Amino acid sequence: MWAFIDNYPLLAALLALLALGVIFGALLGFASVKFRTEGNPLAEQINDILPQTQCGQCGYPGCRPYAEAIAGGDAINKCPPGGEETIQALANLLDVEPEPLDAEHGVEKAPMVAYIREDECIGCTKCIQACPVDAILGAAKQMHTVIGSECTGCELCIEPCPVDCIDMVLRKSGIEHWQWPLPAPRQTGLDIIASDREQAA
Amino acid sequence: MIGDYALLLIGAVLVNNFVLVQFLGLCPFMGVSNKLETAMGMSAATTFVLTLASVCSYLTYNYLLEPLGLTYLRTISFILVIAVVVQFTEMVVRKSSPLLHRVLGVYLPLITTNCAVLGVALLNINKAHSFTQSLFYGFGAAVGFSLALILFAAMRERLAVADIPEPFQGAAIGMITAGLASLAFMGFAGLV
Numbered sequence: 001m002w003a004f005i006d007n008y009p010l011l012a013a014l015l016a017l018l019a020l021g022v023i024f025g026a027l028l029g030f031a032s033v034k035f036r037t038e039g040n041p042l043a044e045q046i047n048d049i050l051p052q053t054q055c056g057q058c059g060y061p062g063c064r065p066y067a068e069a070i071a072g073g074d075a076i077n078k079c080p081p082g083g084e085e086t087i088q089a090l091a092n093l094l095d096v097e098p099e100p101l102d103a104e105h106g107v108e109k110a111p112m113v114a115y116i117r118e119d120e121c122i123g124c125t126k127c128i129q130a131c132p133v134d135a136i137l138g139a140a141k142q143m144h145t146v147i148g149s150e151c152t153g154c155e156l157c158i159e160p161c162p163v164d165c166i167d168m169v170l171r172k173s174g175i176e177h178w179q180w181p182l183p184a185p186r187q188t189g190l191d192i193i194a195s196d197r198e199q200a201a
Numbered sequence: 202m203i204g205d206y207a208l209l210l211i212g213a214v215l216v217n218n219f220v221l222v223q224f225l226g227l228c229p230f231m232g233v234s235n236k237l238e239t240a241m242g243m244s245a246a247t248t249f250v251l252t253l254a255s256v257c258s259y260l261t262y263n264y265l266l267e268p269l270g271l272t273y274l275r276t277i278s279f280i281l282v283i284a285v286v287v288q289f290t291e292m293v294v295r296k297s298s299p300l301l302h303r304v305l306g307v308y309l310p311l312i313t314t315n316c317a318v319l320g321v322a323l324l325n326i327n328k329a330h331s332f333t334q335s336l337f338y339g340f341g342a343a344v345g346f347s348l349a350l351i352l353f354a355a356m357r358e359r360l361a362v363a364d365i366p367e368p369f370q371g372a373a374i375g376m377i378t379a380g381l382a383s384l385a386f387m388g389f390a391g392l393v
Binding site: 009012013016017019020021024027028031032035036037040041042045093094095 | 261265266269270271274277278281282285288289292293295296299300302303
């Protein structure tokens, strides 16, 4: 080995550099597999803070796309359902100055829930198609109703209703309307309604 | 023993400050010192990479190049080591702390071409530092770089709103300020 290096110093230099390159290349290759990031982890964290109303008031088709836009540098004050609280949480996470809610996208309101006046409902299913969280039950020519605990109060169902039978009512809060929290689903992986997916994630 | 390391650290941070006394790493010093916030991001990224690169290049030199008698390959090998350290750091930071990655992200690749990093690696060899000494020297150099960069950025933020004569505006006053800061740091020469 040493005699070889003494005889061919140039070849030894080439081999040494090659070995160095191969070792570092392998290290980086290993690191790129080991530290692979699925999607954008920052967008994930932002998405957890957003209220998941999927209302589209921010101008994006849902909370997830808006989270990705924020991760890409968009303003944090475009979410009226989240209001001041969400902006504060986002400002903390991203270490930026909290700003007041952008009035262009709507104003902060008390939590609302949709209510279908069932006598007037003609069973057209248009509100079911509009609902981003599948909180409306019903079938064609059957009366529809809203699952209160699933409704995010996004108001997207009001516009399509041909007979204007949907009202937004104030979500009741306070000790008189307090309910025991629901038990955790027995089976994990049960995937019936939107909140099941959230818990599984 | 501890006194030796303290001396080495103070020497690298103040007396032989890499930016203001040895004039290494001037590109990021002028380039990213416009805002205090970006200067801090750059400082954090550089501190991390400089310390790691100093140690890694020490290992490469003493366990690969020296035994094979290939010491003349040190410059090219160190550049390779630095590039790998930067790339590796970027991957780890992206995985472990997305927020830190957002702050440091754009500066990390820039560090590859920061001559202070290569300078520290080469000076470690010239001064025949041991492993721990290399570690402290690298860290001290990084702290010195951060100190100079942050001080300078803070000054430039004030200069931005100061009433400066027209011919001196922009980069000119920046250079003059850097020169004065350098003069001030020369004063530390009597410290050790």
